[in-house]
Amino acid sequence: MANHIIKVIMLLILIFFSLIISLPIIILSDTGSNYGKIYESIPYYYEPANPTSINNLIVNTDIADIELNYIDEPVNYIAKFVLKVDMSGKILDRKSYLDYFNIIFTSESGNVNFTLKIREGVNFEEILTLLNEISLKVILRVDIVCDIRLNVDIEGNVKIAVPYLVSIRNVFTNVSKGDIQYDLSYCYIDGNISGIAKSGNISFKVIHVQYSQNSKLTFINDIGHTLIYILQDCDIGANITGIGITVTGIIQLIYKDESPNIGAQFILYNKRDLGNEANNTAVGFENDPLPSLAGQKFYSYDFPAQNNYNFSLYKPYPSDMGNFIWNLYSVPN
Numbered sequence: 130m131a132n133h134i135i136k137v138i139m140l141l142i143l144i145f146f147s148l149i150i151s152l153p154i155i156i157l158s159d160t161g162s163n164y165g166k167i168y169e170s171i172p173y174y175y176e177p178a179n180p181t182s183i184n185n186l187i188v189n190t191d192i193a194d195i196e197l198n199y200i201d202e203p204v205n206y207i208a209k210f211v212l213k214v215d216m217s218g219k220i221l222d223r224k225s226y227l228d229y230f231n232i233i234f235t236s237e238s239g240n241v242n243f244t245l246k247i248r249e250g251v252n253f254e255e256i257l258t259l260l261n262e263i264s265l266k267v268i269l270r271v272d273i274v275c276d277i278r279l280n281v282d283i284e285g286n287v288k289i290a291v292p293y294l295v296s297i298r299n300v301f302t303n304v305s306k307g308d309i310q311y312d313l314s315y316c317y318i319d320g321n322i323s324g325i326a327k328s329g330n331i332s333f334k335v336i337h338v339q340y341s342q343n344s345k346l347t348f349i350n351d352i353g354h355t356l357i358y359i360l361q362d363c364d365i366g367a368n369i370t371g372i373g374i375t376v377t378g379i380i381q382l383i384y385k386d387e388s389p390n391i392g393a394q395f396i397l398y399n400k401r402d403l404g405n406e407a408n409n410t411a412v413g414f415e416n417d418p419l420p421s422l423a424g425q426k427f428y429s430y431d432f433p434a435q436n437n438y439n440f441s442l443y444k445p446y447p448s449d450m451g452n453f454i455w456n457l458y459s460v461p462n
Contacts, residue, residue, distance in 0.1 A: 163219055163220055163221075163222040164217075164218070164219050164221070164222060165217070165218070165220075165221030165222035165223065165224055166216070166217045166221065167214060167215070167216040167217070167221055167224065167225065167226050168214070168215050168216075169212070169213070169214045169226055170211060170212070170213050171211070171212045171213075171214075172209060172210065172211050172212075173209070173210040173211075173212070173234045173243065174206045174208075174209055174210075175206060175207050175208040175209070175210075175236045175241040176205050176206040176207060177207070177236065177237070177238040177239075178238070179238055184207060184208070184239055184240065184241065184273060184274075184275045184276070185239065185240045185241070185275070185276050185278075186208060186241050186267070186269075186275045186276065186277050186278070187240075187241070187242045187243070187278045187280075188242075188243045188244075188265065188267065188278070188279045188280065189242075189243070189244045189245070189246075189280045189282070190244070190245040190246075190265065190280070190281050190282070190285060191245065191246050191247045191281075191282050191283045192245075192247065192253075192256070192260075192263060192281070192282075192283045192284050192285055193212075193245055193263045193264055193265045193281065193285045194262075194263070194264040194265070194285050194286045194287075194288075194307075195264070195265050195266075195267065195279055195281065195285060195286070195287045195288070196264065196265070196266050196267070196287075196288045196290075197266075197267040197268075197269070197277070197279070197287075197288070197289045197290070198266075198267075198268060198269075198289075198290045198292075199268070199269050199270070199271045199290075199291065199292055199295055200268050200269070200270060200271065201271045201292075204270060206270065207241075207269070207270050207273050208241055208267065208268065208269050208270070208273075208275075209267075209268040210234070210243050210265060210266070210267055210268075211265070211266040211268070212232070212245070212263075212264075212265050213262060213263070213264045213265075213266070214226040214230070214262070214263050215260070215261040215262040215263070216229075216259045216260055216261060217259065217261060218258060218259040220259075221259065228248070229247065229248060229251050229256060229259075230245055230246065230247060230248060231244075231245075231246045231247075231248050232244065232245050243265070243267075245265070247283075253283065263285075271292070271295050274296050274297070274298055274319065275297070275298065276298050276299045276300075276320070277289075277297070277298075277299070277300045277301070278300075278301045278302075279301070279302045279303070280302075280303045280304075281303070281304045281305060281307055282305055283305055283306065284305065284306040284307055285304065285306075285307045286304070286307040286308045286309070286310070286329075287302045287304055287307065287308070287309045287310070288309075288310045288312075289302070289310065289311050289312065289313075290312045290313075291312070291313045291314070291316045292314065292315075292316065293314065293315045293316065294315065294316065294317070295316045295317070296316065296317040296318075296319055296341075297313075297316065297317070297318060297319065297320070298319045298320035299320035299321050299322075300320070300321075300322045300323070301322075301323045301324075302323070302324045302325070303324075303325045304325070304326045304327070304329055305327050305328065306327065306328045306329060307326065307328075307329045308326065308329045308330045308331070308332070308353075309324040309325075309326050309329065309330070309331045309332070310331075310332045311324065311332065311333045311334060311335075312332075312334050313334065313335045313336070313338055314334075314335075314336040314337065314338070315336065315337050315338065316338055316339075317338070317339050317340070317341060318335075318338055318339070318340045318341070318344055319340075319341045319342060320342070320344060321344050321345045321346070321347070322344070322345075322346050322347070323345075323346075323347040323348070324347070324348045324349070325348075325349045325350070326349075326350040326353055327350065327351050327352075328350075328351060328352045328353065329350065329352075329353045330350070330353040330354045330355070330356075331348050331350055331353065331354075331355045331356070332355075332356045332358070333346070333348060333355075333356065333357050333358065334356070334358040335358070335359050335360070335361075336360045337360065337361060337362055337363055338361075338365070339363065339364070339365060339366045340365050340366050340367035340369060341366065341367065342367055343367045343368045343369070343370075344367060344369050344370075345369075345370050345371070345372075346369065346370070346371040346372070346440075347371070347372045347373075348371075348372070348373045348374070349372075349373075349374045349375075350374075350375055350376075350378055351375070351376045351377065351378070352376070352377050352378055353375075353378045354378055354379050354381065355373055355375055355378060355379070355380045355381065356381045356383070357371070357373060357380070357381070357382050357383070357384075357440070358383045358384075359383070359384045359385070359386075359438065360385050360386075361385070361386040361387070361388065361391055362386070362387045362388060363388065364388055364390050364391065364435070364436060365391060365436045365438075366436060367436055368436055368437050368439070369436075369437070369438050369439065370439050370440070370441075371438065371439070371440035371441070372440070372441055372442075372443070373440065373441075373442040373443065374442075374443045374444075374445070375443075375444060376444070376445060379452055379453070379454060380442050380452075380453050380454070381453075381454040381455070382395060382440070382442065382453065382454065382455040382456070382457070383455075383456050384438070384455075384456070384457045384458065384459075385457075385458040385459075386429075386438075386458075386459050386460065387460045388460065389431055389434070389460060390434055390435040390436060391431075391434055391435075391436055391437070391438070391459075392428075392429050392431045392432035392433050392434030392435075392436070392437040392438070392459075393414075393427075393428070393429045393432060393437060393438045393439075393440075393457070393459055394426070394427065394428040394429070394432050394433075394437065394438070394439045394440070395426070395427045395428075395440045395442065395455070395457065396419070396424060396425075396426045396427075396440070396441045396442065397424050397425045397426075397427075397442050397453045397455075398419075398423070398424040398441065398442065398443045398444065399423045399424060399443065399444040399445070400423060400424055400425055400444070400452065400453050408454070409454060409455050409456065410455070410456045410457065410458070411427050411455065411457040412457065412458045412459070413429055413430055413457075413458055413459035413460060414427045414428060414429050414430070414457050414459060415427070415428050415429075415430065427455070427457055429457075429459035430459065431459065
């Protein structure tokens with residue numbers, strides 16, 4: 130009888146330890162059975178048989194970081210789009226990125242459209258928990274001039290880099306939540322440039338550029354920092370007007386020209402005194418207050434010159450939120 134009891138106890142102990150060992154394996158197997166990863170890098174090409182000299186390039190996305198740059202190597206295409214999607218999570222087993230995104234790519238001679246939208250019925254917050262990266266790289270051939278329009282409806286950053294001696298025409302970017310960055314160096318601008326970021330920063334940097342026609346620069350954000358950086362040591366070739374608007378953010382203006390043929394004027398509306406104006410500088414500029422507009426006007430000694438930059442920078446209301454920072458230099462005649 131005693132031996133029988135001992136055998137029963139030993140059997141119960143064996144079952145107990147078996148459960149302890151096997152239960153976590155069962156749980157992990159169950160919870161991990163639908164875990165999956167998605168990593169795709171998908172190229173799209175715009176290579177029409179008879180390309181026109183000017184192309185309309187339009188990108189519309191719900192969510193993605195967009196980077197636009199140029200290639201100077203011999204290639205057959207005019208534009209190349211590389212979509213990168215990196216996702217991981219518990220519900221991705223045997224899933225495709227196309228289960229979450231609808232992609233439309235259309236191209237005709239002179240026009241190309243790339244659209245990336247979240248599929249109807251897919252929850253945006255759920256996608257955020259699964260996404261490691263979603264980005265779109267746009268690569269343009271240097272000898273093709275494009276009108277460019279980039280739009281991000283929900284969230285994503287936009288970066289545009291234009292290299293040495295490349296020409297661009299009209300460029301418009303619009304981002305609901307994210308940053309916009311322009312980096313234009315030693316290039317030619319043949320049109321207007323605009324950037325709108327409802328919630329995000331805008332950086333516009335031009336270094337020794339030339340304009341083939343009178344152009345307009347427009348930068349608007351509600352919340353964030355707008356940087357307008359202009360460095361010019363060669364004649365610009367045209368007259369440039371600019372508008373900068375912020376609601377609660379800061380507009381920072383850095384301007385330097387070393388040519389007596391370039392004049393500059395900057396008008397700041399609804400400026401408030403933060404008590405740190407000693408950090409702002411204006412060398413080679415006159416300074417006139419505008420009491421009725423709660424503003425200030427800066428104009429270089431050589432304004433108006435042969436060609437000019439003429440900016441108006443606004444805060445819609447003379448509130449305590451947001452302000453201007455400036456560092457200005459113009460070479461004396």
